[in-house]
Amino acid sequence: MADEKDTQVAHNLAKIKHRVLVMSGKGGVGKSFVAVNLAYGLAMQGKTVGLLDIDVHGPSIAKLTGIEGVEIPMDEATGRPAPIAALSNLYVLTVASLITSESSALIWRGPLKMALIKQFFSDFEWPQLDYLIVDCPPGTGDEPLSIVQTLGNTDGAVVVTTPQDVAILDLKKSLDFARQLNLKVLGIVENMKYFRCPDCGKATTIFPGQELEKLIFEQQLDLLAQLEMDPNIVISSDQGKPFIYFYNKLPAAQALMDMVEKVIRKVET
Secondary structure: OHHHHHHHHHHHHOOEEEEEEEEEOOOOOOHHHHHHHHHHHHHHOOOOEEEEEOOOOOOOHHHHHOOOOOOOOEOOOOOOEOOEEEEOOEEEEEHHHOOOOOOOOOOOOHHHHHHHHHHHHHOOOOOOEEEEEEEOOOOOOHHHHHHHHHHOOOOEEEEEEOOOHHHHHHHHHHHHHHHHOOOOEEEEEEOOOEEEOOOOOOEEEOOOOOHHHHHHHHHOOOEEEEOOOOHHHHHHHHHOOOHHHHOOOOHHHHHHHHHHHHHHHHHHO
Protein backbone atom coordinates (compact mmCIF):
# COMPACT_ATOMS: atom_id res chain seq x y z
CA MET A 1 0.00 0.00 0.00
CA ALA A 2 2.85 2.39 0.84
CA ASP A 3 4.44 1.78 -2.54
CA GLU A 4 1.11 2.44 -4.24
CA LYS A 5 0.72 5.75 -2.39
CA ASP A 6 4.29 6.79 -3.20
CA THR A 7 3.63 5.98 -6.86
CA GLN A 8 0.52 8.19 -6.85
CA VAL A 9 2.45 11.02 -5.19
CA ALA A 10 5.12 10.80 -7.89
CA HIS A 11 2.40 10.59 -10.56
CA ASN A 12 0.79 13.83 -9.35
CA LEU A 13 4.04 15.70 -8.81
CA ALA A 14 5.13 14.86 -12.36
CA LYS A 15 2.10 16.81 -13.59
CA ILE A 16 3.22 20.06 -11.93
CA LYS A 17 5.56 22.29 -13.89
CA HIS A 18 6.19 25.03 -11.29
CA ARG A 19 5.75 24.99 -7.50
CA VAL A 20 5.52 28.17 -5.42
CA LEU A 21 4.94 28.45 -1.67
CA VAL A 22 3.30 31.47 -0.05
CA MET A 23 4.55 31.95 3.51
CA SER A 24 4.49 34.41 6.39
CA GLY A 25 6.23 34.63 9.73
CA LYS A 26 3.06 35.56 11.61
CA GLY A 27 -0.69 35.42 11.15
CA GLY A 28 -2.92 38.30 10.16
CA VAL A 29 -0.67 39.73 7.45
CA GLY A 30 -2.82 38.71 4.48
CA LYS A 31 -0.87 35.65 3.37
CA SER A 32 -3.90 33.66 2.20
CA PHE A 33 -5.22 36.72 0.39
CA VAL A 34 -1.92 36.96 -1.50
CA ALA A 35 -1.93 33.21 -2.26
CA VAL A 36 -5.45 33.35 -3.70
CA ASN A 37 -4.77 36.41 -5.80
CA LEU A 38 -1.46 35.02 -7.05
CA ALA A 39 -3.27 31.87 -8.16
CA TYR A 40 -6.09 33.78 -9.82
CA GLY A 41 -3.66 36.19 -11.45
CA LEU A 42 -1.73 33.30 -12.96
CA ALA A 43 -4.98 31.81 -14.23
CA MET A 44 -5.89 35.18 -15.77
CA GLN A 45 -2.54 35.01 -17.59
CA GLY A 46 -3.66 31.75 -19.20
CA LYS A 47 -1.85 29.37 -16.84
CA THR A 48 -3.45 26.21 -15.47
CA VAL A 49 -3.14 26.56 -11.72
CA GLY A 50 -3.61 24.48 -8.60
CA LEU A 51 -4.13 26.17 -5.23
CA LEU A 52 -3.41 23.97 -2.21
CA ASP A 53 -4.28 25.11 1.31
CA ILE A 54 -2.16 23.29 3.92
CA ASP A 55 -3.24 25.48 6.83
CA VAL A 56 -4.80 22.62 8.80
CA HIS A 57 -5.90 24.64 11.83
CA GLY A 58 -7.07 27.85 10.16
CA PRO A 59 -7.97 27.16 6.52
CA SER A 60 -9.43 30.21 4.76
CA ILE A 61 -8.95 29.39 1.09
CA ALA A 62 -12.45 27.91 0.70
CA LYS A 63 -13.97 31.17 1.98
CA LEU A 64 -11.70 33.37 -0.13
CA THR A 65 -12.40 31.45 -3.35
CA GLY A 66 -16.14 31.02 -2.84
CA ILE A 67 -16.11 27.19 -2.77
CA GLU A 68 -17.53 26.74 0.73
CA GLY A 69 -20.01 23.87 0.72
CA VAL A 70 -18.92 22.63 -2.71
CA GLU A 71 -18.47 18.87 -2.72
CA ILE A 72 -15.16 17.30 -3.63
CA PRO A 73 -15.59 15.95 -7.19
CA MET A 74 -14.49 12.52 -8.38
CA ASP A 75 -12.12 12.06 -11.30
CA GLU A 76 -14.04 10.03 -13.90
CA ALA A 77 -10.99 8.20 -15.24
CA THR A 78 -9.49 7.05 -11.93
CA GLY A 79 -12.37 7.22 -9.45
CA ARG A 80 -10.19 9.26 -7.11
CA PRO A 81 -11.31 12.51 -5.49
CA ALA A 82 -10.04 15.63 -7.26
CA PRO A 83 -9.55 19.32 -6.45
CA ILE A 84 -12.52 21.65 -6.94
CA ALA A 85 -12.56 23.69 -10.15
CA ALA A 86 -12.98 27.34 -9.09
CA LEU A 87 -12.36 28.39 -12.71
CA SER A 88 -11.92 26.32 -15.85
CA ASN A 89 -8.14 26.53 -15.33
CA LEU A 90 -7.92 26.89 -11.52
CA TYR A 91 -8.25 23.96 -9.11
CA VAL A 92 -8.51 24.31 -5.34
CA LEU A 93 -7.91 21.79 -2.57
CA THR A 94 -8.26 22.68 1.10
CA VAL A 95 -8.82 20.80 4.32
CA ALA A 96 -11.92 22.98 4.80
CA SER A 97 -13.60 20.93 2.06
CA LEU A 98 -12.91 17.72 4.00
CA ILE A 99 -14.43 18.63 7.38
CA THR A 100 -18.12 18.60 8.24
CA SER A 101 -18.47 22.10 9.67
CA GLU A 102 -16.71 25.41 9.10
CA SER A 103 -16.45 25.78 12.89
CA SER A 104 -14.90 22.33 13.43
CA ALA A 105 -11.40 22.39 14.92
CA LEU A 106 -8.73 19.87 13.97
CA ILE A 107 -6.68 19.19 17.09
CA TRP A 108 -3.83 17.29 15.50
CA ARG A 109 -0.18 16.75 16.32
CA GLY A 110 2.63 16.97 13.78
CA PRO A 111 2.61 13.41 12.40
CA LEU A 112 -1.10 13.58 11.51
CA LYS A 113 -0.66 16.93 9.78
CA MET A 114 2.33 15.67 7.82
CA ALA A 115 0.40 12.54 6.79
CA LEU A 116 -2.53 14.67 5.60
CA ILE A 117 -0.28 16.84 3.44
CA LYS A 118 1.11 13.73 1.75
CA GLN A 119 -2.47 12.47 1.25
CA PHE A 120 -3.28 15.57 -0.76
CA PHE A 121 -1.05 14.01 -3.42
CA SER A 122 -1.42 10.27 -2.71
CA ASP A 123 -5.22 10.12 -2.48
CA PHE A 124 -6.28 12.80 -4.98
CA GLU A 125 -6.03 13.04 -8.75
CA TRP A 126 -4.56 16.37 -9.84
CA PRO A 127 -4.77 17.69 -13.42
CA GLN A 128 -1.77 18.83 -15.42
CA LEU A 129 -0.66 22.14 -13.90
CA ASP A 130 1.55 25.00 -15.00
CA TYR A 131 1.68 26.20 -11.38
CA LEU A 132 0.90 24.85 -7.95
CA ILE A 133 0.49 27.62 -5.36
CA VAL A 134 0.69 26.38 -1.77
CA ASP A 135 -0.80 28.48 1.02
CA CYS A 136 1.23 27.59 4.13
CA PRO A 137 0.15 28.36 7.69
CA PRO A 138 2.02 31.14 9.49
CA GLY A 139 5.36 30.31 11.00
CA THR A 140 7.96 27.63 10.37
CA GLY A 141 6.33 24.53 11.81
CA ASP A 142 5.39 21.06 10.60
CA GLU A 143 3.28 22.04 7.60
CA PRO A 144 5.76 24.14 5.60
CA LEU A 145 8.53 21.67 6.38
CA SER A 146 6.35 18.76 5.27
CA ILE A 147 5.28 20.39 1.99
CA VAL A 148 8.87 21.25 1.09
CA GLN A 149 9.87 17.65 1.72
CA THR A 150 6.88 16.30 -0.21
CA LEU A 151 7.27 18.55 -3.24
CA GLY A 152 11.01 18.01 -3.53
CA ASN A 153 11.99 20.60 -6.14
CA THR A 154 10.28 23.97 -5.69
CA ASP A 155 10.67 27.19 -7.63
CA GLY A 156 10.64 29.28 -4.49
CA ALA A 157 8.57 31.13 -1.92
CA VAL A 158 6.68 34.40 -1.81
CA VAL A 159 6.88 35.77 1.75
CA VAL A 160 4.17 38.13 3.01
CA THR A 161 4.56 40.69 5.77
CA THR A 162 3.20 43.99 7.03
CA PRO A 163 5.31 47.09 7.79
CA GLN A 164 5.40 46.83 11.60
CA ASP A 165 8.76 46.05 13.12
CA VAL A 166 7.18 43.23 15.15
CA ALA A 167 6.12 41.54 11.91
CA ILE A 168 9.65 41.89 10.54
CA LEU A 169 10.98 39.86 13.47
CA ASP A 170 8.87 36.91 12.31
CA LEU A 171 9.71 37.60 8.67
CA LYS A 172 13.38 37.07 9.50
CA LYS A 173 12.52 33.61 10.87
CA SER A 174 10.75 32.71 7.61
CA LEU A 175 13.75 33.84 5.60
CA ASP A 176 16.05 31.75 7.80
CA PHE A 177 13.71 28.76 7.35
CA ALA A 178 13.95 29.16 3.58
CA ARG A 179 17.72 29.42 3.75
CA GLN A 180 18.08 26.27 5.83
CA LEU A 181 15.93 24.30 3.38
CA ASN A 182 17.60 25.78 0.28
CA LEU A 183 14.26 27.29 -0.68
CA LYS A 184 14.65 30.29 -2.97
CA VAL A 185 12.87 33.45 -1.84
CA LEU A 186 11.20 34.89 -4.93
CA GLY A 187 10.42 38.11 -3.10
CA ILE A 188 8.53 39.95 -0.39
CA VAL A 189 4.96 41.26 -0.48
CA GLU A 190 4.44 44.17 1.90
CA ASN A 191 0.73 44.24 2.73
CA MET A 192 -1.25 47.06 4.39
CA LYS A 193 1.46 49.55 3.44
CA TYR A 194 -0.79 52.59 3.38
CA PHE A 195 -4.39 53.80 3.22
CA ARG A 196 -5.59 55.97 0.34
CA CYS A 197 -8.12 58.66 1.25
CA PRO A 198 -11.30 58.05 -0.80
CA ASP A 199 -11.92 61.81 -1.09
CA CYS A 200 -8.53 63.34 -1.93
CA GLY A 201 -6.55 60.25 -2.93
CA LYS A 202 -3.71 61.02 -0.51
CA ALA A 203 -1.81 57.94 0.69
CA THR A 204 -1.21 57.77 4.46
CA THR A 205 1.10 55.29 6.14
CA ILE A 206 -0.71 53.51 8.98
CA PHE A 207 1.94 51.35 10.62
CA PRO A 208 5.31 52.70 11.72
CA GLY A 209 8.56 50.90 11.02
CA GLN A 210 11.57 51.09 8.72
CA GLU A 211 13.03 47.63 9.33
CA LEU A 212 11.70 46.08 6.12
CA GLU A 213 13.58 48.48 3.86
CA LYS A 214 16.81 47.74 5.75
CA LEU A 215 16.20 43.98 5.59
CA ILE A 216 15.51 44.02 1.85
CA PHE A 217 18.71 45.96 1.25
CA GLU A 218 20.87 43.83 3.56
CA GLN A 219 19.66 40.49 2.21
CA GLN A 220 19.28 41.66 -1.41
CA LEU A 221 15.63 40.67 -1.59
CA ASP A 222 13.11 41.71 -4.21
CA LEU A 223 9.98 43.63 -3.24
CA LEU A 224 7.20 42.08 -5.33
CA ALA A 225 4.41 44.42 -4.24
CA GLN A 226 3.36 47.06 -1.76
CA LEU A 227 -0.38 46.69 -1.19
CA GLU A 228 -2.67 49.36 0.15
CA MET A 229 -5.48 48.96 2.68
CA ASP A 230 -8.52 48.99 0.40
CA PRO A 231 -11.98 48.33 1.93
CA ASN A 232 -12.88 46.52 -1.27
CA ILE A 233 -10.32 43.86 -0.34
CA VAL A 234 -12.34 43.04 2.77
CA ILE A 235 -15.60 43.05 0.83
CA SER A 236 -14.27 40.79 -1.90
CA SER A 237 -12.72 38.39 0.61
CA ASP A 238 -15.91 38.11 2.65
CA GLN A 239 -17.90 37.45 -0.52
CA GLY A 240 -15.46 34.84 -1.84
CA LYS A 241 -14.71 36.94 -4.92
CA PRO A 242 -10.93 37.18 -5.45
CA PHE A 243 -9.92 40.83 -5.62
CA ILE A 244 -7.61 40.59 -8.63
CA TYR A 245 -10.39 38.93 -10.64
CA PHE A 246 -13.46 40.97 -9.66
CA TYR A 247 -11.83 44.37 -8.97
CA ASN A 248 -9.16 44.26 -11.66
CA LYS A 249 -9.39 47.97 -12.57
CA LEU A 250 -8.47 49.23 -9.09
CA PRO A 251 -4.88 50.27 -8.24
CA ALA A 252 -4.44 47.52 -5.63
CA ALA A 253 -5.49 44.89 -8.17
CA GLN A 254 -3.00 46.32 -10.66
CA ALA A 255 -0.27 46.03 -8.00
CA LEU A 256 -1.25 42.38 -7.50
CA MET A 257 -1.05 41.72 -11.24
CA ASP A 258 2.40 43.33 -11.31
CA MET A 259 3.36 40.86 -8.57
CA VAL A 260 2.01 37.97 -10.67
CA GLU A 261 4.03 39.06 -13.70
CA LYS A 262 7.19 39.37 -11.58
CA VAL A 263 6.70 35.83 -10.26
CA ILE A 264 6.24 34.51 -13.81
CA ARG A 265 9.46 36.19 -14.95
CA LYS A 266 11.40 34.87 -11.97
CA VAL A 267 10.11 31.32 -12.33
CA GLU A 268 10.07 30.92 -16.10
CA THR A 269 13.33 32.66 -17.09
